[in-house]
Amino acid sequence: MNDRLRQQIAFLLEADKLKTILRRTPLTDGSRPENSAEHSWHLVLTAMVMREHVTVDVDLLRVLEMLTVHDLVEVDAGDTFAYDAGRLDTKADRERAAADRIFALLPPDQGARLRACWEEFEAHETAEARFANALDRLQPLLQNACAGGGSWRDHEVTRQQVLRRMDPIQSTMPDLWPRVLEIIEAFCASGILRGDSDPVRD
Amino acid sequence: MNDRLRQQIAFLLEADKLKTILRRTPLTDGSRPENSAEHSWHLVLTAMVMREHVTVDVDLLRVLEMLTVHDLVEVDAGDTFAYDAGRLDTKADRERAAADRIFALLPPDQGARLRACWEEFEAHETAEARFANALDRLQPLLQNACAGGGSWRDHEVTRQQVLRRMDPIQSTMPDLWPRVLEIIEAFCASGILRGDSDPVRD
Numbered sequence: 001m002n003d004r005l006r007q008q009i010a011f012l013l014e015a016d017k018l019k020t021i022l023r024r025t026p027l028t029d030g031s032r033p034e035n036s037a038e039h040s041w042h043l044v045l046t047a048m049v050m051r052e053h054v055t056v057d058v059d060l061l062r063v064l065e066m067l068t069v070h071d072l073v074e075v076d077a078g079d080t081f082a083y084d085a086g087r088l089d090t091k092a093d094r095e096r097a098a099a100d101r102i103f104a105l106l107p108p109d110q111g112a113r114l115r116a117c118w119e120e121f122e123a124h125e126t127a128e129a130r131f132a133n134a135l136d137r138l139q140p141l142l143q144n145a146c147a148g149g150g151s152w153r154d155h156e157v158t159r160q161q162v163l164r165r166m167d168p169i170q171s172t173m174p175d176l177w178p179r180v181l182e183i184i185e186a187f188c189a190s191g192i193l194r195g196d197s198d199p200v201r202d
Numbered sequence: 203m204n205d206r207l208r209q210q211i212a213f214l215l216e217a218d219k220l221k222t223i224l225r226r227t228p229l230t231d232g233s234r235p236e237n238s239a240e241h242s243w244h245l246v247l248t249a250m251v252m253r254e255h256v257t258v259d260v261d262l263l264r265v266l267e268m269l270t271v272h273d274l275v276e277v278d279a280g281d282t283f284a285y286d287a288g289r290l291d292t293k294a295d296r297e298r299a300a301a302d303r304i305f306a307l308l309p310p311d312q313g314a315r316l317r318a319c320w321e322e323f324e325a326h327e328t329a330e331a332r333f334a335n336a337l338d339r340l341q342p343l344l345q346n347a348c349a350g351g352g353s354w355r356d357h358e359v360t361r362q363q364v365l366r367r368m369d370p371i372q373s374t375m376p377d378l379w380p381r382v383l384e385i386i387e388a389f390c391a392s393g394i395l396r397g398d399s400d401p402v403r404d
Binding site: 049 | 215220222270308
């Protein structure tokens with residue numbers, strides 16, 4: 001077996017560990033927390049279905065590739081809850097160190113290509129990265145809504161925090177924004193999301 | 203919310219159930235069986251990494267889309283173990299009924315498009331479908347090898363059965379075939395795969 005193939009197989013077997021990284025979002029039936037590998041699959045499917053709602057042209061292949069690798073760094077860095085200010089402070093450093101190790105398992109040209117996908121996702125600059133990030137907000141929102149509040153219920157998240165977090169959906173897929181607001185307002189009304197005195201953006 | 207968006211969200215929430223469908227293949231650490239959603243993600247990643255080994259041109263976007271939906275029917279039909287002759291007899295009918303229900307959750311044009319991806323995968327005819335099917339053989343093989351025999355150990359699978367099942371790898375990615383044979387022969391030597399008197403193809 002040549003070195004290139006050996007490196008590719010080693011990378012793919014290492015990636016298997018993403019199936020053991022647990023997120024705060026539950027499955028829709030609330031039975032257990034979702035892991036980052038199945039979450040990534042669900043995002044790829046969501047991209048295929050929701051692409052028509054994006055107001056600009058996007059290269060769907062690039063979006064799917066970005067979504068597939070966007071959480072790989074969690075194999076080392078773990079999942080950082082989006083509303084955990086303490087751990088968010090160290091997230092960038094932890095994830096960069098993880099990327100240095102994990103993408104380097106691949107042959108250098110391929111490692112650089114996949115790392116560039118991850119960096120593009122993280123930078124939120126291209127139309128593809130903005131769409132991919134918006135999907136990464138939408139899918140947990142829909143799952144939380146199905147599972148009776150999910151990670152919001154357990155962590156005393158406020159309406160304003162969720163609105164800020166969901167903002168990429170408003171700018172990327174404005175068709176979906178009224179549904180996002182409906183979900184947030186319903187969870188405020190039922191007391192699961194903590195209200196606040198800030199005005200709701202629309 | 204318009205009907206189209208309502209249907210799309212309903213489909214995506216239904217798809218979440220794929221995370222609860224367990225396969226026979228264990229994770230590489232042997233800690234638990236893999237589910238079909240995380241398996242699908244791993245195949246998409248494997249396609250991105252192994253594409254260079256395919257001897258013909260393939261449309262990678264089509265491959266990724268096929269792999270993303272290839273197991274969706276299992277939400278109703280369950281996972282059918284590749285070496286379970288009894289249940290394989292009824293697999294096609296069970297999966298067709300599942301496809302009728304699940305893809306019909308989407309708006310008709312989109313349901314037809316995603317169903318066509320699934321049917322292309324099942325037909326094994328296009329270069330993209332052959333590559334996708336070869337990956338669906340390779341990834342469990344590598345995982346079984348890591349987990350000390352995995353689903354082969356538990357189900358008295360023979361060398362000849364595994365060789366037949368892996369054949370799409372030989373025709374699609376011949377570079378990888380020597381590694382596949384090494385794995386199979388090692389598991390025969392250790393007694394985990396049952397030997398037989400048929401000659402090994404190479």
